[in-house]
Amino acid sequence: MMCRSAEQPDPQDTGGDATDVLFAALLEDSADELYESAPCGYLSALMDGTIAKINSTLLGWLSLDREAVVGRMRFTDLLTVGGKLYHETHFAPLLRMQGEISGIALDIKQSAGGRMPVLVSAAVKYGSTGQPLLTRTTVFDARDRRAYEEELLRRRDAAEEARKQAEADRARLQEALAVLQQSLLPDTLPPIPGVETAAHYHTASPDRLGGDFYDVFPLDGKRFAFFLGDVCGKGPQAAAVTSLTRYTLRAAALHDPDPVSALSTLNTVLHERYADSGDPRYCTAVFGTLGPDPTTGHVAVQLASGGHPPVLVLRADGTADFLPTPGGLLVGVVPGARFTTATTVLTPGDTLLLYTDGLTEARTGDDQSDRYGDEALRGFAVRHAGRPPDAVVQALTGLLHGFGDGLDDDTALLAIGVPATGPAPCDPATPD
Amino acid sequence: MMSPLKTTVRETAAGPVLEVTGELDYTSAPELRELTATITLRPGLRLVLDLGGMEFCDSSGITALLAARSHAHAAGADIALAAVPAHTLRVLRMVGLDEVFTIHPDRESVIGS
Numbered sequence: 435m436m437c438r439s440a441e442q443p444d445p446q447d448t449g450g451d452a453t454d455v456l457f458a459a460l461l462e463d464s465a466d467e468l469y470e471s472a473p474c475g476y477l478s479a480l481m482d483g484t485i486a487k488i489n490s491t492l493l494g495w496l497s498l499d500r501e502a503v504v505g506r507m508r509f510t511d512l513l514t515v516g517g518k519l520y521h522e523t524h525f526a527p528l529l530r531m532q533g534e535i536s537g538i539a540l541d542i543k544q545s546a547g548g549r550m551p552v553l554v555s556a557a558v559k560y561g562s563t564g565q566p567l568l569t570r571t572t573v574f575d576a577r578d579r580r581a582y583e584e585e586l587l588r589r590r591d592a593a594e595e596a597r598k599q600a601e602a603d604r605a606r607l608q609e610a611l612a613v614l615q616q617s618l619l620p621d622t623l624p625p626i627p628g629v630e631t632a633a634h635y636h637t638a639s640p641d642r643l644g645g646d647f648y649d650v651f652p653l654d655g656k657r658f659a660f661f662l663g664d665v666c667g668k669g670p671q672a673a674a675v676t677s678l679t680r681y682t683l684r685a686a687a688l689h690d691p692d693p694v695s696a697l698s699t700l701n702t703v704l705h706e707r708y709a710d711s712g713d714p715r716y717c718t719a720v721f722g723t724l725g726p727d728p729t730t731g732h733v734a735v736q737l738a739s740g741g742h743p744p745v746l747v748l749r750a751d752g753t754a755d756f757l758p759t760p761g762g763l764l765v766g767v768v769p770g771a772r773f774t775t776a777t778t779v780l781t782p783g784d785t786l787l788l789y790t791d792g793l794t795e796a797r798t799g800d801d802q803s804d805r806y807g808d809e810a811l812r813g814f815a816v817r818h819a820g821r822p823p824d825a826v827v828q829a830l831t832g833l834l835h836g837f838g839d840g841l842d843d844d845t846a847l848l849a850i851g852v853p854a855t856g857p858a859p860c861d862p863a864t865p866d
Numbered sequence: 867m868m869s870p871l872k873t874t875v876r877e878t879a880a881g882p883v884l885e886v887t888g889e890l891d892y893t894s895a896p897e898l899r900e901l902t903a904t905i906t907l908r909p910g911l912r913l914v915l916d917l918g919g920m921e922f923c924d925s926s927g928i929t930a931l932l933a934a935r936s937h938a939h940a941a942g943a944d945i946a947l948a949a950v951p952a953h954t955l956r957v958l959r960m961v962g963l964d965e966v967f968t969i970h971p972d973r974e975s976v977i978g979s
Contacts, residue, residue: 664925666925666926666928666929667892667925667926667929668892668926709936714929714932714933714936715929716928716929716932718925718961740962741960741961741962741963742960742961743960760959760960761959761962761965762961762962763961763962763963763965763966764928764932764961764962764963767932767963767966768966771962772962791924791925795924805953842892843892843924
């Protein structure tokens, strides 16, 4: 029993003689002709796999003669090694179980050594008593389809590669930003005999370079200088101002450590650099000096403010008050700006707290319509008065975290204190 | 809730009046800066920023006010702030700008003058 998979086409009743003639001309001469020359491969095989019949189309793809195939080869002989394996493990078992299988992608061997991707469907023909008689198989040319799939895969790989590249670029940019950000802030604060310091920087956005800054550095072996401030604006332009500000203040202080003098130098530098640039840039800053007295353990603080929120002094006795610096002008706005000075003395257990307005301007309340404010900050400071700087900064860091989304600006904190336990009048030449 | 920035400009004989309402912060300040840069001024005129409806102003907002001042001075014109809200007035005092800007307590005294 040979396979006649295509019945003689039965022309539909078109009701027109001309159409009939046209159809008659198009009709295949015979079912054999249709079978042999169909645009797909046909083969029939006995249940042991021996090929009993094969059409010319498939023989053409294989570049084999009919005599070499029929009765001599099995279907699996036409497949590549991988195809054979897949046939044994999946194709044949499924076909035996289901009686049919369709659309399986396999490669057939071509006699020239090439391989041709095909899609294979097969069905078992059963006898009248239900016993399997033979397998009919159709083989479709899948070369174009495979090329298309490969192109899709290639493009997917290219897209994946581009995505990885973009991620790598982004990581590199983040790293560059982080390095720049770190250049704006000290890695660690220098040890100061008889003084403890602690700092914290909250970045509102990892992508956005911040405009807050602080630093602590030695002046002349006895005295130290500190500053903290806030450049108006954010992003790379603000960061450039931050960098200029930090190094100007450091250099100015080495030349003349007087706080007003240091801020005046910064004012001149910023005004000359930015006033006529069409992109005015300013900052607020507190600059101060620390004069530890090794005999008393007290630390004399002299500071000046240019438009910055007043610093807080947390006393060992559990009080906390602002050290007012009214009237000091934003740095860089006008030439010859005036800055306001203040002095205080830190005794054991006292801590000086500098902060930027990200803290006091944080949004609070159920609908985030309120601002945290100066008085709330002072109240918070009272509750932590008498504690060492790192404990105060840690408590404030917790407060900042508590603001959640309400904290939408960068915030810098710097606390400078004198240890409460044993004034330990120490020699400034000896690190503590 | 946060209110978006709204601005309107009207011309008076003494010069333009720019009314600012809503929140002037990092996100909205560039808008004000771009707007003020387009306002035409000439010597003898005074640009008045009416801040009566301004609900919030941070350091970026202050920068925008200072940019407006630069713009006015570059044209040889004057600038004044009117009806500055208490919170912003406190900030202006803190950064010393109450001595840099001419500040009028209400809009009538400056616009009417």
